[in-house]
Amino acid sequence: MRKFYTLLAREVRSYFYSPIAYVVMIFFLIISGIDFYFQVSFMNQRQVQYTIQEAFFNSVFFWFAFVLIFPLITMRLFAEEFKLGTIEPLTTAPVRDWQVVLSKFFGALVFYLILWIPTLIYFWIFARVTNQPAAHSPGAYFGSYLMLLLLGMFYLSIGCLTSVLTRNQIIAAIISFCAITLLFFLGLVQFILLDVTSATRDLLGYFSAIEHMGTFSRGIIDMRPIVLYVSMTIVVLMLTYQAFQSRKWRL
Amino acid sequence: MAEPRTRRRTKIGRVRIGLNVVVQVVLILFLAAMVNSLAFKHYKRWDFSRDQKYALSDKTKRFLDTLKGKMRITVFFSPNTPITADLQNLLTEYQYAGKGKIDVEQIDPERSLSRAKELFDKYKVVTDESLLVLDYDGRNKTVKASEMADVDQSGMAIGEGPRVAAFKGEQAITSAMIDLVEGKKKTLAYVMGHKEPALSAPTSPVSLLKTFIENENIKFQELNLLDQPAIPADINAVMIIGPQYDFSDREMQVLRDFWDKQGRIVVFVDPAANTPRLRAFLDELGVKVNDDRLMVFVRTGIQELALTRDVQAHFLGDSPVTKRLADVRAIFVGGTASLTLDPNRGRAVNIRLEPLIQAEKGYFAETDYNSDNQVKLQADAQKAATPKRPRMCR
Structure with missing residues (x-):
């Protein structure tokens, strides 16, 4: 386990040594700041039934930034190491392949979670300035951030997989962007298709990230998305592990 | 000779590893599919919202536990209806508590025209208002959006949208479900025999009213007081709409007896019709x-x-x-x-x-x-x- 923590620390540090981390952070903070500003402006103009926290996590701006950050975070994970040749020392070091894969995944996850910390300040400022709660209950915050974690785990694992498949970071980013966008739009199909049975609609709703976020951000915790995202993360990480290992036995 | 043998051995090794990897991948995919399939059918939900707005009451949960058949809910809600999101969340809770016995179909009447028309015809929906239809064991009942919420429209004058003052969806839906499941229809009698508007014309206001009433799972029955010694006990209310001829003394006595037995009577009087006995009856009750x-x-x-x-x-x-x-x-x-x-x-x-x-x-x-x-x-x-x-x- 000590080896794993050493690798994890190396991964997290490497994010902050590279300029891309700061570019991603600034891009993300700008978009989320604009999102928050627009939601507050909108709520100032008319009476709404939802809170600023629900509005923030369910807006178009939020999903726009959300889908974009994963390729940026994960594109360099393996691709860069393959390109620079630093993967050789890593694979010949006394560490197991799963430790390498998991350390990269959790390193990206730690960076992803750090990205979200400033958004908590938005809600705190909102509550201080307006003397109104930003959410109906602590459960709503818990639900929103839990869903961020679950979606983040799944989409980061997809990014890991695409990064392990190629030496080129741009190609890795494009493939993961396409895969994540397709998965995201799969959940929207239920809103586009008209004459579908309720069973089909339920099934499509099972994969709908928008619907999941809508539910969790109201403070309702449903077991189904938790099972879906955790299981899919494990599956994709397993595929990443196999793809990473295949470089050895295919030689 | 040794080199090709080594190459062949390496090739066999790769094939073996490749097969092993494929089997592992297939197995993990199968496991994930099984886990998700189970989770799709058997799941739990926890409501951590402040007022547990969507949490169902114990009464509703107990009722859903006793459901024997499948309850089908068809939702005809336009997205502009202010309670659409609240209703969807509430129905998700019903589906969860119903453990597979509640089937919900959402129809946007503005987009799914053909499906909406098909179901409008099936359930005889004659209103433009957003509503849902509960269907159980061949019986159906409608619950309108206006029954599920108190909407404050005071801000409309200054350009604001309608505001939901109180959402009473659970109360309206559960009571409609109980009515349906109990199956005992209330009966409304429509008095005939005095040249009241005929029910035969399908587009007449009275026929429309009949459809509305039947959609509420209430039996609509024609009643001729001339051949009745008394209004049948299973009739809960009597409706008299614009009679052109007056009621006879005997008929008035039958009506009075029904009224005295806590019966309910709805009367629409045609001012031009000569109905002194009926008017005298109303006058006795303080309505001149x-x-x-x-x-x-x-x-x-x-x-x-x-x-x-x-x-x-x-x-x-x-x-x-x-x-x-x-x-x-x-x-x-x-x-x-x-x-x-x-x-x-x-x-x-x-x-x-x-x-x-x-x-x-x-x-x-x-x-x-x-x-x-x-x-x-x-x-x-x-x-x-x-x-x-x-x-x-x-």
Whole structure:
């Protein structure tokens, strides 16, 4: 386990040594700041039934930034190491392949979670300035951030997989962007298709990230998305592990 | 010779590893599919919202546990309805608590035209209002959006949208479900035999009313009092709409007996019809149908006044009967008489009298309603211009 923590620390540090981390952070903070500003402006103009926290996590701006950050975070994970040749020392070091894969995944996850910390300040400022709660209950915050974690785990694992498949970071980013966008739009199909049975609609709703976020951000915790995202993360990480290992036995 | 053998061995090794990897991948995919399939059917939800807005009451949960068959809910809600999101969340809770016995189909009537039409025909939906239809064991009942929420429309004048003051979706849906499952339909009798409007014309207002009533899972039954010694015990309410001929003494006795047994009677009187016995019955209860017509002078030019006999009125929100229609305006075309309510008479027979509809400002009750003398009518209008406005009867 000590080896794993050493690798994890190396991964997290490497994010902050590279300029891309700061570019991603600034891009993300700008978009989320604009999102928050627009939601507050909108709520100032008319009476709404939802809170600023629900509005923030369910807006178009939020999903726009959300889908974009994963390729940026994960594109360099393996691709860069393959390109620079630093993967050789890593694979010949006394560490197991799963430790390498998991350390990269959790390193990206730690960076992803750090990205979200400033958004908590938005809600705190909102509550201080307006003397109104930003959410109906602590459960709503818990639900929103839990869903961020679950979606983040799944989409980061997809990014890991695409990064392990190629030496080129741009190609890795494009493939993961396409895969994540397709998965995201799969959940929207239920809103586009008209004459579908309720069973089909339920099934499509099972994969709908928008619907999941809508539910969790109201403070309702449903077991189904938790099972879906955790299981899919494990599956994709397993595929990443196999793809990473295949470089050895295919030689 | 040794080199090809080594190469072949390496090749066999790769194939073996490749197969091993494929089997592992297939196995993990299969496991993930199984886990998700189980989670899709058997799941738990926890409500951590402040007021547990969508958490179902114990009464609803207990009722859903006792459900034996499948309850199908078809939702005809336009996305613009202010309670659409609340309703969807609530129905998700019903589905969860129903453990597979609740099947929900969402239809956006503005987008899924063909499906909406098919189901409108099936359930005989005759309103544009957003509603849902509950279907259980071949019986169905509608719950309208207006029954699920108190909507505050006071901000409409300043450009704001309607605001949901109170969401009562669970109360409305569960009580409709209980009515459906219990299966015991309430019966409303429509009195015939005095030249009342016929039910045969499918587009007539009475036929439309019949469809509305049947959609509420209420049995609509025609009733001829002439051949009945008494109104059958299974009838919960009697409706009399615009009889042109009066009721006989015997028929009136049957009606009185029904009224005394706590029966409910809805009466719409045609002011032009001669029905003294029916009016006398109403008078006994404190409701006097006046021999007059409501009229109003409308200014059509600088010095021009036009007399109109069509009555504009609004529903009063003080009574539970018309609470949901408070301030809704309606036009009553043609001759309309006023009603006088006598609370003392009402108290004597232990009933509380409440007006439901009131004519708009400016209307007066003219007793000489066949007169064409404009000067006289104008003088009567001025005379009657008091703050007390007439209540109406049709």
